[in-house]
């Protein structure tokens with residue numbers, strides 16, 4: 001992928017910065033859990049930390065609450081080297097989103113989100129500045145930012161500013177049911193961003209939601225062709241524990257099986273995947289290698305208690321070598 005040169009930032013992410021509370025006394029219903037560990041959360045926030053740990057220079061556009069938890073996430077970002085100059089505080093008492101993870105067993109987990117009057121959805125078009133967007137090589141839009149106004153307009157404004165300033169658009173569909181009002185809205189807004197994106201990443205279910213008003217029941221091949229025809233260069237479709245496939249505008253297709261690990265939770269894999277895949281693209285790795293990196297980091301993250309303590313490049317490389325030595329190649333050219 002060709003990125004503009006001489007830009008201060010590699011990537012700006014737009015969407016939620018939130019807080020996760022994951023039970024320490026897991027393998028029982030949330031109702032019974034008494035002790036929780038606090039982490040930075042929110043899928044795009046996790047990815048910002050992930051790419052920064054790979055050495056990319058990231059910035060973020062978001063609103064957070066004007067309270068101790070707003071301070072907490074901002075300070076963590078600063079420590080990770082993420083530019084917070086465009087992370088602004090809410091003024092009407094809106095609170096940062098909270099997510100409690102229920103880990104019933106290694107195979108069964110879910111998230112419970114507290115997002116009424118969520119701070120991140122208060123991001124408005126006035127918070128999105130062209131001068132900032134054009135400092136970056138790419139912009140990642142998290143689909144949840146499209147769930148409600150004014151965040152929806154802020155995200156679309158950022159997308160148009162990115163387009164006119166030669167900033168590559170990465171769309172992480174990132175569906176969270178909680179903030180949406182109707183399936184029609186999901187399809188309308190997701191498809192606007194997908195039509196303008198250079199890279200689209202999502203699960204099969206997320207692509208189905210995106211395409212609902214256009215054409216239902218597409219195969220992965222039909223999905224990839226449609227979005228590549230409308231301008232995307234890379235389409236990644238994830239199938240959870242069954243693996244993932246990347247399609248490229250030159251007509252190639254690569255599939256990868258998940259790296260075998262003993263998962264602790266079903267969440268966090270997607271953010272690990274995105275962090276490593278994006279890093280690979282920036283480093284100019286072949287798509288197969290990006291896929292391998294993404295799948296490896298995803299597997300490392302489903303083992304972890306936290307979704308924001310992502311590994312650095314060396315840790316991912318070591319994990320890949322160790323796993324291949326034990327199990328052989330994971331990649332398959334389809």
Ligand SMILES: Nc1ncnc2c1ncn2[C@@H]1O[C@H](COP(=O)(O)OP(=O)(O)OP(=O)(O)O)[C@@H](O)[C@H]1O
Nearest residue numbers: 238239240244258263267268269270271295298299
């Ligand atoms: N049990 C597992 N073992 C190894 N890898 C896994 C496992 N579960 C998921 N993954 C990896 O994580 C990737 C992303 O998972 P998934 O398809 O659930 O995406 P997602 O819905 O975006 O994730 P998230 O719930 O983190 O937002 C998968 O493509 C796979 O590579």
Ligand SMILES: O=C(O)C[C@@H](O)[C@H](O)C(=O)CO
Nearest residue numbers: 020041042043099267268307
């Ligand atoms: O995405 C969220 O808002 C919550 C996450 O931080 C959570 O831990 C998760 O689901 C990771 O994908």
